[in-house]
Amino acid sequence: MLNTFEFSGYTKIAYGQGLIESFGADFKKNIGDARKVLLITDPGLVQNGLMDTVKKALNNDGVNVEVFSDIQSDPSSKSIDAAIETVKDFGTECVIGLGGGSPMDVAKITAALAGGDHGVEHYELMKNPFPQKVVKCIAIPTTSGTGAEVTRTAVYTNSAGHKVWAWDDAIAAELAILEPTFTAGLPPHLTAATGMDALVHAIESCIDKTSNPITRGFGLQAIRMIAGNLEKVIAKPDDLEGRGNMAIASTLAGLGINQVSTCIAHCLGHALGSLGRIHHGRAVAISQNVAYAWNVEAAVPIHAEISRALGVKDCGQDEKELALAGAVEFDRLLHAIGINTSLTEDGLTTSDTDRFLELILSSENAPMRESNPRWATEEDLKRFVQEILK
Secondary structure, eight states, X not given: OOXXXXXXXXXXXXXXXXXXXXXXXXXXXXXXXXXXXXXXXXXXXXXXXXXXXXXXXXHTTTOEEEEEOOOOSSOBHHHHHHHHHHHHHHTOSXXXXXXXXXXXXXXXXXXXXXXXXXXXXXXXXXSSXXXXXXXXXXXXXXXXXOOGGGOSEEXXXXXXXXXXXXXXXXXXXXXXXXXXXXXXXXXXXXXXXXXXXXXXXXXXXXXXXXXXXXXXXXXXXXXXHHHHHHHHHHHOTTOHHHHHHHHHHHHHHHHHHHHSOOOHHHHHHHHHHHHHOOOHHHHHHHHHHHHHHHHHTTOHHHHHHHHHHHTXXXXXXXXXXXXXXXXXXXXXXXXXXXXXXXXXXXXXXXXXXXXXXXXXXXXXXXXXXXXXSSOOOHHHHHHHHHHHHO
16 A cells, blocks of 8 residues: 655746846746845855856846855854844845755755744754745756756754754745756766766655555656766766756655655765765765665565666566666766775775764764665664675
8 A cells, every 4th residue: 555645846946057147037037026146056166157147137128136255165153153144134035056965955055044043953853833925045066966947844963063954845946947057067086976966856755655556757857867877977967968967866755855854875865974974976876876785675575666767777676676777777877977886095994984973873864764765774774784894
């Protein structure tokens, strides 16, 4: 029997090459007559000119743009609080997040909290209800990985150094713009890491204990598109058709996890990010790789479907063999695109085992462990940690 479920769409999605050229008109159509915008991005996008492209498109239509670029990977609660204060000081009517998951998450939660009186840590892990939303948000991804443009969650690092998150309908952006040309300049190692993040999202939207036909539909299609395009765009970065397919796949995976949850790979990956500041996409890819075959044991049929979506040939093997072949294909893809699975150069060794386990077992990571189709005992987790740190 199917689980009882609901599905809600929160974000309008616009896709197309050259969309940014008509951004001013689209902005008015979707946001209204707002005249003050805070554009949240990272220093790299200020330097490469993408920020100027977006700013110019808005300026040409009479919109006054303030830029906030104090954003790093795994953004701090301090930077989010600073962005919220900037919104209030500037009288912002709309916040735009331009970049990967970090700028988009900061933009989303900044817009959501601008009408309140507290800093972001007041709301982590839903300790307190969100204020009424008074500022709108647009998300423009420049990577194809996080799916943050369509999720109602935001991930950040609190003052204690823990990677935490908040979730609420108010966090969702009103509009997501998928512009393939904006991802073409991404370096190969980031294309690889963010692409694997999207792939793990897609897999987990299929295997989560509360998954349903809608999330599995999003996830399986995303897996097909990633399997068919990720290696291509790394080999040929200016392949805009492939880039577009990756952008759509990332959004599909985001739609999937937005309705359910992430699972054991994100439980391990979030802890790894807190432990060693490992890039999120790389961290969850490494974690998925060590847990993949173990997870198959508890959910063979859906893993067989995932294998087919990954491109594994169904040659008459039994269902479990087909499901396990997906783990082999995931490992092949991981290494084919150059993901470094060794953490030695990152300064992590087996001496970090106890701290890693402590982070995995922390309260902020419990929901992902509980959503997984197979319960991970502490002995299982220790085995995963030792394999990751070996």
